[in-house]
Amino acid sequence: MSMRKIIILDKTLMPPFNEPARELRVLNKPLWLHQQDVLAHHCTQELEVKSLDDIPADFKTEMLVYRDNLFFDQYFIDEFIERARASGRACQVAFSPDDKAIVNHALPLQDGIRRQGEVYVADLWYFPQGVEEKAKPLIVDTEPHEMGYYHLPSYFAAEKGEVVFHLPLRAFLSIENWVHVFVANCLFGTFSRAARADRELEQLKNKLKVMWRAILERKNVLSSSSLVRIGKNCSIDPTAVIQGPTVIGDNVNIEPGVVISQSIIGSNVSIMQGSQVQMSVIGDNSYLSFRAAVTFTVLMERGTVAQNACLQLCVVGRDSFIGAGNTFTDFNVIPKPVRTYHHGRLISTERYAMGCCVGHNCRIGAGFVVYPGRTIESDSILAVTDEHSVVIRNVDFSESHHHRLKDGKQHETKYPHPGDDIAL
Numbered sequence: 001m002s003m004r005k006i007i008i009l010d011k012t013l014m015p016p017f018n019e020p021a022r023e024l025r026v027l028n029k030p031l032w033l034h035q036q037d038v039l040a041h042h043c044t045q046e047l048e049v050k051s052l053d054d055i056p057a058d059f060k061t062e063m064l065v066y067r068d069n070l071f072f073d074q075y076f077i078d079e080f081i082e083r084a085r086a087s088g089r090a091c092q093v094a095f096s097p098d099d100k101a102i103v104n105h106a107l108p109l110q111d112g113i114r115r116q117g118e119v120y121v122a123d124l125w126y127f128p129q130g131v132e133e134k135a136k137p138l139i140v141d142t143e144p145h146e147m148g149y150y151h152l153p154s155y156f157a158a159e160k161g162e163v164v165f166h167l168p169l170r171a172f173l174s175i176e177n178w179v180h181v182f183v184a185n186c187l188f189g190t191f192s193r194a195a196r197a198d199r200e201l202e203q204l205k206n207k208l209k210v211m212w213r214a215i216l217e218r219k220n221v222l223s224s225s226s227l228v229r230i231g232k233n234c235s236i237d238p239t240a241v242i243q244g245p246t247v248i249g250d251n252v253n254i255e256p257g258v259v260i261s262q263s264i265i266g267s268n269v270s271i272m273q274g275s276q277v278q279m280s281v282i283g284d285n286s287y288l289s290f291r292a293a294v295t296f297t298v299l300m301e302r303g304t305v306a307q308n309a310c311l312q313l314c315v316v317g318r319d320s321f322i323g324a325g326n327t328f329t330d331f332n333v334i335p336k337p338v339r340t341y342h343h344g345r346l347i348s349t350e351r352y353a354m355g356c357c358v359g360h361n362c363r364i365g366a367g368f369v370v371y372p373g374r375t376i377e378s379d380s381i382l383a384v385t386d387e388h389s390v391v392i393r394n395v396d397f398s399e400s401h402h403h404r405l406k407d408g409k410q411h412e413t414k415y416p417h418p419g420d421d422i423a424l
Helices: 031-038 074-087 100-106 178-200 204-217
Strands: 003-008 043-049 063-067 070-072 091-095 114-116 119-127 136-139 144-151 162-168 172-174 228-230 241-243 246-248 259-261 276-278 293-295 310-312 339-342 345-348
Touching: 031 070, 070 074, 070 119, 070 178, 074 091, 074 119, 074 136, 100 144, 100 162, 100 172, 100 178, 119 136, 119 172, 144 178, 162 178, 172 178, 241 246, 246 259
Parallel strands: 003 043, 003 063, 091 136, 228 246, 241 259, 259 276, 276 293, 293 310
Antiparallel strands: 063 119, 070 172, 091 119, 114 119, 144 162, 339 345
16 A cells, blocks of 8 residues: 655755765665665655645645655665554654664764654654654664674774674664765665675575575576676676675676675776775766775766775765875774764764765875875865875865966965864
């Protein structure tokens, strides 16, 4: 049975992209389109409003109401709607304070998931017969699945020795900072898909099915078609190593020595010799030159990463160019969590490893080193000079090399110089 969909618009512009969250790419789709696809078999009619108060009082039908900066997957929304309908009451989505996926990965740098009594609530409601003033909190378990990514010396991870993530098998997130774009795509997207596959393979029948497919195809289990989906008209060199769960779009060219692991590759993408893509999302019409390394990174549509560039735990906007040999660092050598700006203030990401963010339509010349947690605003152009080779603070458009020459004179830009935020 179909219900009406009410979308609460959030027009807050998110730095450094300078556009609302709904327009940013999640799993190689604009967030609004991802929401629409996930809700397609639940909702037909839709209405956009500014707040709950703007919903017409004469709407006395079954409806789902949500803020348009929310990321949720099919598994989450199916669980919420099924249980809300079964209750027959007005419900608001809620989370337990013991839900490690929400507490550890979704709460930092946002206000949309907030404490209410003994639970956390967010702006997602179900109303059986029109809007009601009081909605019952409905706790949805995201089923966090603990997975370690790699083992490290103790000083890398606050004496824990291993980078551990709590990956939701039902994903939910309020996207209010560029870090959340990373979380939605990489942690709650590609890595959660790996966690779900890991959970499914615990069942004997699924394990036998995957093993049988691998035997028929004479491939490694992780490279079989059960875990690696490849689109039409793709050219993949036999020496390339592709491990799932991975999705590859149409018209993709993958050259010798490429390694791809647990990623989403869009359509019309070219990945040159020796490149590595791990736990990442590569947008449509993107290009990775030879020996580019992209790990836990989001590259939106029409992005370019030149040879020998290294991006880890980063987000890169659409139509942006990352020049040769650029290194986007992700580890804070000072033993404190990486900090980044949120609503004009430096706030901890609560991560000891976190990369950087480049906005839309940027041109980053060859040879930069960018410190963790920094952002480069959309439409910026940076070129290495003797005094400008390390980015240690955020770069605004007004500070990029568009503006270094005014009235025939060279003006100093402040972004590369030491300041209070060097220990971000």
